Amino acid sequence: MYDCQVAQPDDLESTTQPPAPAAETGLSRAQVVAEAIRLADADGVEGLSMRKLATSLGAGAMSLYHYVANKSELLDAMADVVFAEIDAPEGDDWRAAMRRRSISARAVLARHPWAVGVLESRVSPGPETLRHREAVMACLRRAGFSPVMATHANWLLDSYVYGFALQEASLPFTSADDLADMTEAVYLPQLPQDRFPYLHESAAALMEAGFDPAQQFVFGLELILEALEPLRSETATG
Amino acid sequence: MYDCQVAQPDDLESTTQPPAPAAETGLSRAQVVAEAIRLADADGVEGLSMRKLATSLGAGAMSLYHYVANKSELLDAMADVVFAEIDAPEGDDWRAAMRRRSISARAVLARHPWAVGVLESRVSPGPETLRHREAVMACLRRAGFSPVMATHANWLLDSYVYGFALQEASLPFTSADDLADMTEAVYLPQLPQDRFPYLHESAAALMEAGFDPAQQFVFGLELILEALEPLRSETATG
DNA sequence: TTGACAATCGTACACCGTACGAGGCAGAGT
DNA sequence: ACTCTGCCTCGTACGGTGTACGATTGTCAA
Numbered sequence: 001m002y003d004c005q006v007a008q009p010d011d012l013e014s015t016t017q018p019p020a021p022a023a024e025t026g027l028s029r030a031q032v033v034a035e036a037i038r039l040a041d042a043d044g045v046e047g048l049s050m051r052k053l054a055t056s057l058g059a060g061a062m063s064l065y066h067y068v069a070n071k072s073e074l075l076d077a078m079a080d081v082v083f084a085e086i087d088a089p090e091g092d093d094w095r096a097a098m099r100r101r102s103i104s105a106r107a108v109l110a111r112h113p114w115a116v117g118v119l120e121s122r123v124s125p126g127p128e129t130l131r132h133r134e135a136v137m138a139c140l141r142r143a144g145f146s147p148v149m150a151t152h153a154n155w156l157l158d159s160y161v162y163g164f165a166l167q168e169a170s171l172p173f174t175s176a177d178d179l180a181d182m183t184e185a186v187y188l189p190q191l192p193q194d195r196f197p198y199l200h201e202s203a204a205a206l207m208e209a210g211f212d213p214a215q216q217f218v219f220g221l222e223l224i225l226e227a228l229e230p231l232r233s234e235t236a237t238g
Numbered sequence: 239m240y241d242c243q244v245a246q247p248d249d250l251e252s253t254t255q256p257p258a259p260a261a262e263t264g265l266s267r268a269q270v271v272a273e274a275i276r277l278a279d280a281d282g283v284e285g286l287s288m289r290k291l292a293t294s295l296g297a298g299a300m301s302l303y304h305y306v307a308n309k310s311e312l313l314d315a316m317a318d319v320v321f322a323e324i325d326a327p328e329g330d331d332w333r334a335a336m337r338r339r340s341i342s343a344r345a346v347l348a349r350h351p352w353a354v355g356v357l358e359s360r361v362s363p364g365p366e367t368l369r370h371r372e373a374v375m376a377c378l379r380r381a382g383f384s385p386v387m388a389t390h391a392n393w394l395l396d397s398y399v400y401g402f403a404l405q406e407a408s409l410p411f412t413s414a415d416d417l418a419d420m421t422e423a424v425y426l427p428q429l430p431q432d433r434f435p436y437l438h439e440s441a442a443a444l445m446e447a448g449f450d451p452a453q454q455f456v457f458g459l460e461l462i463l464e465a466l467e468p469l470r471s472e473t474a475t476g
Numbered sequence: 477t478t479g480a481c482a483a484t485c486g487t488a489c490a491c492c493g494t495a496c497g498a499g500g501c502a503g504a505g506t
Numbered sequence: 507a508c509t510c511t512g513c514c515t516c517g518t519a520c521g522g523t524g525t526a527c528g529a530t531t532g533t534c535a536a
Binding site: 477478479480481482483484485486487488489490491492493494495496497498499500501502503504505506 | 507508509510511512513514515516517518519520521522523524525526527528529530531532533534535536
């Protein structure tokens with residue numbers, strides 16, 4: 001009826017490796033996925049093809065299909081591995097916990113910029129993703145948010161994290177030096193002061209002050225966490 | 239040096255149609271882009287190919303390249319048209335203005351779910367995009383935000399809008415009925431209460447209460463706007 | 477020895493973006 | 507009237523893609 005599988009049953013057990021990855025000789029699903037992530041980090045997802053991945057693993061293209069049903073499942077698996085890199089929220093202080101996990105999430109998504117795009121149109125969360133989401137909901141519920149409020153808070157925080165990562169991924173520069181060069185060479189000339197005075201001003205201010213994505217991220221994150229605080233302990237709502 | 243063009247000079251003038259679109263016979267860039275958007279809305283971006291687009295316009299595939307340098311430029315143009323659908327912020331009340339424009343942005347991105355994904359890895363904003371961003375910055379600056387604070391607020395709001403749209407686009411259902419069916423048929427069985435009690439609880443609560451993305455969006459939006467309010471008029475900072 | 481099964485991969489097919497260049501057709505110059 | 511010059515159309519072809527199919531091998535149980 002619905003073709004949307006949340007996770008394969010035995011994937012849920014995958015904390016212990018499936019049958020033993022055969023170590024030295026032959027491939028393994030984990031190796032395939034890991035190499036795919038390496039390639040995607042280097043060249044972007046659009047540069048990742050089954051043939052290239054296979055070659056990079058020293059195998060024939062069709063061999064991959066023994067470990068992965070199709071490319072879509074491969075992308076799902078990649079996203080799940082990336083998700084596993086994110087620190088789960090821990091501790092009694094919900095703000096500290098969510099701050100840590102959100103900062104971690106942004107950092108991870110900055111390391112794997114393609115992952116944000118993969119999230120979209122990818123419907124079946126993997127086991128690590130589920131575990132992580134469960135941990136987040138647990139943290140919020142234990143902090144006193146009602147089920148409905150916890151869901152709201154979760155959406156708000158995730159939206160911010162993903163949206164920030166998306167914007168960050170589409171920035172044309174990586175380092176602060178790039179920013180300066182870039183701004184001076186491209187943006188300012190193309191944003192004439194008379195037509196786009198405010199964008200011009202903003203670009204100039206950005207270049208002058210430098211731009212640290214992590215710091216920029218924390219600014220909005222703190223605002224959101226503070227705004228969520230008063231919504232706790234209205235346990236009757238949900 | 240940098241291959242990142244912000245906008246073609248004459249694109250900036252494109253409020254008036256370039257040379258006259260030739261109306262009846264022959265194609266026009268605007269027609270090509272519009273049909274591409276129609277197809278992407280129907281089948282998703284990954285289902286959009288130059289050949290299908292051409293056929294759908296009653297033309298040969300290569301004819302398109304007279305109006306569009308390559309597929310990447312086509313995607314840029316599509317994103318720009320979508321951006322033009324978003325209401326620009328208007329009026330003296332900055333919160334009302336930004337609320338309207340953010341709600342409009344979410345609605346537009348929900349209508350064109352592929353557009354969020356196109357944003358990523360697309361580096362050159364089109365003329366409409368620039369106009370819109372300029373209007374947003376103008377609104378914030380006039381409301382008393384310093385240049386730096388306005389930039390922060392802009393990032394925060396845009397992150398929320400894009401992130402929300404991204405999450406919404408990856409939802410496996412569209413209508414409330416779908417939600418109920420979906421939850422009952424797929425999520426609840428696959429989220430056993432003992433392993434994922436909180437996700438289970440959340441899914442159940444969501445199904446019971448119904449789920450209106452627009453309403454959910456406004457919740458977080460209002461929180462953000464309220465949190466930004468006290469940061470106005472610190473004009474000395476920037 | 478035989479049979480089952482896991483793993484590898486060569487080949488082929490349909491599709492993709494697009495380079496190249498050949499054609500048609502409208503209007504301007506002579 | 508003739509040519510020339512541009513815009514516009516698109517057929518063909520090339521190198522890439524995901525992957526269906528089936529042949530091949532290696533390994534182990536009976």
